[in-house]
Amino acid sequence: MSKDVVVDIQGLTKSFGDRKIFRDVTLQVHQSEVVAIIGPSGVGKSTLIRCVNYLHPFDQGTIRLLGHELRGGERPSAAVLQDIRTHVGMVFQTFNLFHHLSVLDNIVLGPVEVKKVPRKQAVERAHELLEMMGLTDWAKAYPRRLSGGQQQRVAICRALAMDPKVMLFDEPTSMLDPELVGDVLEAIQRLAQQGMTMILVTHEMMFAKEVADTVVIMADNAIAEMGPAKQVLENPQTERARNFLARVLRNTPPADIPQAVVGGDPD
């Protein structure tokens, strides 16, 4: 495994009972690489990234990251699990902010409880992150007061507060109203520019093309095609990838694409 591979997924297979979710997925993510995983619903994209921080166990294969190796059908020790989760940030489709805590406390909880950072220091860092996301005024508010877009940006702050080595995004914009998508994508793009290693499950094709280095198309419970973003999206080689892209692009009228964010020409 070459030195700058941060996440090394080999032959991953997962089923829920009799239902095969995906089989034989092999994927390497390098330092500062942005990998976008796209594909129709129900092919296991979300499940795949949830295996990376072991929110889901898997049946076969291995995932190597942060000097640990997760093996199919083997539950890792609590210490390994905690080390991986501490250094892998996750942003969920439904935000999952803690409703009973203020925005600030949502961000502070992880560093204080898990990394034993002094509260004062964690609070300072939280304010910095909120400022970066343009949420300075919301520190004391409770999550339910915020719009979906704001909640998702707080969720990104919460993950960043742990100083993760890798960030996982599980369809971060699919629950948002169209006009709120831009702010969240902009935040993710900024992270990419800062060199954060990321795996991103998304339905935003234009965004994937703009921000991702590598695009992985999953179809029929396996990887259909993967490669440099532009190449895979513009000139897919496999029929399954072509079918999927033809379907999606037909359903994405140009008006829905957040031009301000992607900047480029949606050809």
Add this chain to the structure above:
Amino acid sequence: MSLFSIWGQYFPSYLQGLGVTIELTVLSLALALVIGFVLALMRLSKVRGLVIVATVYTDVLRAIPVLVMLFIAYYSLGAIGIKLSGVEAAVLTLGAFYGALYGEVFRGGISGVDPGQREAAAALGLPPSSVMRKVVLPQAFLAILPPATNRFADIIKDTSLVVTISVADLMLQSYQAISATYRPMDMLGLAAIMYFVVYLLVSRVLARWELNVQRRRS
């Protein structure tokens, strides 16, 4: 003798009885909360043995009338050498029975917390005990409070069963007043009013608490 003067005459002994009633309620509630919490954790655990024990306990305790359990605790345990005072037998019985009910209340509240909340906490690296303490329980609290309040009010009323084992609670005081005055309507009426006032106080205070917690989080 007018109603009020006779009430006035017995009021001190009623107050004394009320003190015993409150003592029984508080002790039973404390025991029930502990048992309930343990039962909820057992039923939510992945260890089959614990789940079975907790489920059997809950079903059995709920199936037997409280009065039957109270007599078992007071008379039958005595016959095999475990001598309990009236208050001890009452607290044990009510605590054990309401523990089973609280177990269900807690379990419902805890499992009603959105799984995404646990997932988010786990993804931050929080160990399971912290996930429970910092995220799940505080959120379950709001769901638990209303049914827990109702059960609490039921405990207050059920303490009156101890009259059958001669514990000098509010109910026993009113029995004695009845046999002295031959005015069951009036003397039970006073007891009913006092139960009602306590119930009202407790439910109002807890409802206010509930409202405050809710307001704070929105």
